[in-house]
Amino acid sequence: MTKRILLVGGAGYIGSHVALAIKEAGWQPVIMDDFSTSDRLASTQEDEFIEGSFLDLALLQSTLKKDISAVIHLADLKSVPRSMSYPQEYAQANICGTIQLLNQILAHNIKYFIFSSSATVYGNPQYLPLDEQHPTEPINFYGFSKLKIEELLGWYSELNKIKYTSLRYFNVVGYDKAMRCLGVEKNSSNIFPLLMETIFNIRHKFLVYGDNYNTKDGSCLRDYIHVSDIANAHVLALSHLMKPASQSFICNLGSGYSISVFEILAELKKIAKTNFKVEIVKARMGDPAHLCASYQKANNLFGWKPKNSDLPNIIRTSLNVYQKYYQSK
Ligand SMILES: NC(=O)c1ccc[n+]([C@@H]2O[C@H](COP(=O)([O-])OP(=O)(O)OC[C@H]3O[C@@H](n4cnc5c(N)ncnc54)[C@H](O)[C@@H]3O)[C@@H](O)[C@H]2O)c1
Numbered sequence: 294m295t296k297r298i299l300l301v302g303g304a305g306y307i308g309s310h311v312a313l314a315i316k317e318a319g320w321q322p323v324i325m326d327d328f329s330t331s332d333r334l335a336s337t338q339e340d341e342f343i344e345g346s347f348l349d350l351a352l353l354q355s356t357l358k359k360d361i362s363a364v365i366h367l368a369d370l371k372s373v374p375r376s377m378s379y380p381q382e383y384a385q386a387n388i389c390g391t392i393q394l395l396n397q398i399l400a401h402n403i404k405y406f407i408f409s410s411s412a413t414v415y416g417n418p419q420y421l422p423l424d425e426q427h428p429t430e431p432i433n434f435y436g437f438s439k440l441k442i443e444e445l446l447g448w449y450s451e452l453n454k455i456k457y458t459s460l461r462y463f464n465v466v467g468y469d470k471a472m473r474c475l476g477v478e479k480n481s482s483n484i485f486p487l488l489m490e491t492i493f494n495i496r497h498k499f500l501v502y503g504d505n506y507n508t509k510d511g512s513c514l515r516d517y518i519h520v521s522d523i524a525n526a527h528v529l530a531l532s533h534l535m536k537p538a539s540q541s542f543i544c545n546l547g548s549g550y551s552i553s554v555f556e557i558l559a560e561l562k563k564i565a566k567t568n569f570k571v572e573i574v575k576a577r578m579g580d581p582a583h584l585c586a587s588y589q590k591a592n593n594l595f596g597w598k599p600k601n602s603d604l605p606n607i608i609r610t611s612l613n614v615y616q617k618y619y620q621s622k
Pocket residue numbers: 301302303304305306307308325326327328329330331345346347348366367368369370371409410411412461462463464465466478483
């Protein structure tokens with residue numbers, strides 16, 4: 294029988310790509326989303342949808358009764374700056390909300406759980422590339438909220454209540470090549486949505502936070518991983534987790550190499566054949582100079598490696614989707 298996989302936050306930027314990969318793997322995605330940071334455009338019509346919040350206990354309970362084999366939780370609030378201004382919102386949604394979700398998953402005897410975690414759990418790097426053994430000392434409340442859930446998952450798994458994987462994404466970028474996911478990120482503080490909004494004249498300039506870092510060109514270096522690679526990783530990780538002999542695990546999902554802000558700007562201007570206003574402003578507090586992942590563990594455990602994460606592909610797929618999105622408005 295086809296496995297039914299519940300995607301909480303499945304209409305979002307990453308969730309809509311994961312839903313696609315789940316379908317391509319021959320499973321049935323069941324999407325629960327309240328559209329608070331996404332719109333229906335992101336998802337195809339034929340998907341099974343439950344519209345509403347997973348924080349709504351009655352709705353969550355009725356959803357989990359629908360013959361669900363595994364749950365993927367992609368619905369955390371994700372703005373680092375906002376988590377520092379309104380930690381109570383993040384505590385409520387990301388920590389309390391996820392605990393309620395997990396307890397209901399246990400109550401409904403669902404065995405498998407995938408958590409969208411983040412590289413922010415590591416905090417300032419003590420060495421690079423970051424592997425999963427690196428100390429976890431988050432420097433913002435968002436990262437703290439992810440770490441608390443990972444700790445809880447560790448306990449629940451040890452007490453044989455659940456098998457889980459926590460996937461620590463680095464900077465997720467790009468879009469499905471065939472443009473099957475058209476939801477653009479709303480109110481994002483991430484670099485690619487901000488760049489796209491500048492190119493398509495929603496913003497009149499792009500701000501570079503700091504050009505005096507101890508890096509090759511003075512701007513920050515980050516690890517950018519294509520969303521289609523992230524989506525495929527969920528399928529591989531879940532297939533691995535479902536093997537009777539496999540254990541719960543935490544692993545990084547990154548490209549394994551880093552790109553500077555100025556390199557992105559140069560490549561984007563070349564590919565888009567356009568110029569736009571760039572202003573250098575003060576570096577933000579708590580922005581490390583350099584982040585880069587080791588994805589060795591994901592490769593060893595379930596054979597994953599990035600296939601779509603080269604910069605030109607990231608830029609082209611983003612430009613195509615944003616163009617289509619703004620044309621449709
Ligand atoms: N985008 C990144 O670079 C990145 C990096 C690391 C981790 N993550 C994590 O990945 C997950 C998905 O991120 P994204 O970039 O797709 O974000 P997103 O905001 O595009 O998607 C989140 C989805 O969850 C939905 N949602 C929010 N609250 C909900 C609720 N209470 N009930 C039901 N649905 C709700 C939103 O409407 C949206 O569709 C998040 O947990 C985020 O913390 C993202």
